[in-house]
Amino acid sequence: MSGFFKSSIGRKVAMALSAFFLMFFLLQHFAINILSVFSETTFNEVSHFMGTNFLVQFVLQPVLIFGVVFHFVMGFVLEIKNKNARQIAYVKNNGAANSTWMSRNMIYSGLAILAFIVLHFIDFWFPEINTKYIQGDWTGMHDGIEGYRYFHELQEKFVNPIRVVAYVVAFIFLSLHLMHGFASAFQSVGGSTIRKKRLQSIGKAYSILIPLGFIFIALYHHFNH
Amino acid sequence: MNLTLKIWRQEDSKAKGRMVDYKVTEISEHMSFLEMMDVLNEQLVNKGEDPVAFDHDCREGICGMCSMYINGEAHGPDRGVTTCQLHMRMFKDGDTITIEPFRATAFPVIKDLVVDRSSFERIQQAGGYISVNTSGNTQDANSIPISKHAADEAMDAAMCIGCGACVASCKNSSAMLFVGAKVSQYALLPQGQVEAADRVRNMVAQMDLEGFGNCTNTGACEIECPKGISLENIARMNRELMKASV
Ligand code: HEM
Ligand code: SF4
Ligand code: FES
Numbered sequence: 375m376s377g378f379f380k381s382s383i384g385r386k387v388a389m390a391l392s393a394f395f396l397m398f399f400l401l402q403h404f405a406i407n408i409l410s411v412f413s414e415t416t417f418n419e420v421s422h423f424m425g426t427n428f429l430v431q432f433v434l435q436p437v438l439i440f441g442v443v444f445h446f447v448m449g450f451v452l453e454i455k456n457k458n459a460r461q462i463a464y465v466k467n468n469g470a471a472n473s474t475w476m477s478r479n480m481i482y483s484g485l486a487i488l489a490f491i492v493l494h495f496i497d498f499w500f501p502e503i504n505t506k507y508i509q510g511d512w513t514g515m516h517d518g519i520e521g522y523r524y525f526h527e528l529q530e531k532f533v534n535p536i537r538v539v540a541y542v543v544a545f546i547f548l549s550l551h552l553m554h555g556f557a558s559a560f561q562s563v564g565g566s567t568i569r570k571k572r573l574q575s576i577g578k579a580y581s582i583l584i585p586l587g588f589i590f591i592a593l594y595h596h597f598n599h
Numbered sequence: 600m601n602l603t604l605k606i607w608r609q610e611d612s613k614a615k616g617r618m619v620d621y622k623v624t625e626i627s628e629h630m631s632f633l634e635m636m637d638v639l640n641e642q643l644v645n646k647g648e649d650p651v652a653f654d655h656d657c658r659e660g661i662c663g664m665c666s667m668y669i670n671g672e673a674h675g676p677d678r679g680v681t682t683c684q685l686h687m688r689m690f691k692d693g694d695t696i697t698i699e700p701f702r703a704t705a706f707p708v709i710k711d712l713v714v715d716r717s718s719f720e721r722i723q724q725a726g727g728y729i730s731v732n733t734s735g736n737t738q739d740a741n742s743i744p745i746s747k748h749a750a751d752e753a754m755d756a757a758m759c760i761g762c763g764a765c766v767a768s769c770k771n772s773s774a775m776l777f778v779g780a781k782v783s784q785y786a787l788l789p790q791g792q793v794e795a796a797d798r799v800r801n802m803v804a805q806m807d808l809e810g811f812g813n814c815t816n817t818g819a820c821e822i823e824c825p826k827g828i829s830l831e832n833i834a835r836m837n838r839e840l841m842k843a844s845v
Binding site for chain 2: 377378381382383384385386387452455456458459460461462463464465466467468469471472473474477478480554557558561562563564565566
């Protein structure tokens, strides 16, 4: 089996598996975030659970970080290998005649997502690590605020219009990435989805609705605080 | 019609090539693209210049030799054809046509538009066959029942003529459509299944060794393939390799 993952096809499958994991994570992340639109209390409670649960913090979180790092490192490795497979470029190349823009620019949409992930970590993850692991405060409370702090922290972040614009742009790139990636991942693991209309439709729906949902949440909190 | 051609000229495999402009006149729209190239070459020979080297053999879409990247597409703008089957009526009077060799590190240029595709041969040699003794005592193929569906799919895969348009069109220079077709044509048939695991492992290993890129499912190969080889064959190759690896 170790030989398999060293082969080009093995790497392609590994890339797809990490992508499946990320797409599942994204769905779960969305499900929690959308709660913030409907109920401050529920959002706070779920956030507190996720932020303090042993399994989530010490098992799922490391797996997630590994998944993200693996996906983009493998993405870069394959991109370099693929660039080397054609050292002299065509003088004239009509890529649009036979493939979508999304499929030809996965590395750029991916880079935009990576830039967003860095911003997102600075915004939410680092402060969280600081509070919990450095200051040792696992209460989920803030001085002077009644109840859990999570909802207020979220609202505060989306006051700044520059951040909101950055989030919206990032989610557009995520959508473009997934528009090719969703069906591609199934094809990579040996499915014949490129032909199967239904999976393609599910892919389209996923790649538009989930990013759109995240955009909605960001805008909602920008205009309601 | 009158045309301007921008053609890649390269003395030999070591030389640094460049695009050169040529004019051709009175080209009939009924000519094939290669016949148009013949007109150009006659012109060059008459002037005492070196004719443009290009590969061709059957001139009827069978041999897969006529590799040319025309206006940014393998075998030009038409679908389901090789360069020899491409008609000049696909172009307009006064057009400028860019003609380049197929580009891939695994397809080095030999001269002008001629590339070395022996990397494909080496992949075939690594497993693209069945080991049967054909010295007179082979049994009749019809004595082994094969479903119509499997036979049709195997036949579709066997349509691949090894032209390399899939590699040339792929942004990653991936050979997976070609190898997928060669793996599939045997994997679907009982005669091929005996050696299926070794075949896919060895052919993929050779493909990787030759320096082809990695498939990212853009689907450009399927669109540009003159023989309509479908992406399904790549998916089947992936499944075959997974099966062979567990
Ligand atoms: C962290 C930054 C990211 C980078 C640099 C990146 C880069 C890439 C690259 C270069 C590919 C092309 C490889 C291929 O198509 O086989 C790819 C594929 C893919 N990516 Fe990403 N990506 C990133 C984040 C994400 C995220 C967050 C998701 C999902 C939530 C995702 C989902 C996918 C999917 C579904 C594929 C297709 C997999 C396949 O074809 O088998 N990516 N990524
Ligand atoms: S798969 Fe199609 S494009 Fe590729 S070598 Fe075979 S016939 Fe040519
Ligand atoms: S010359 Fe044989 S396929 Fe074109």
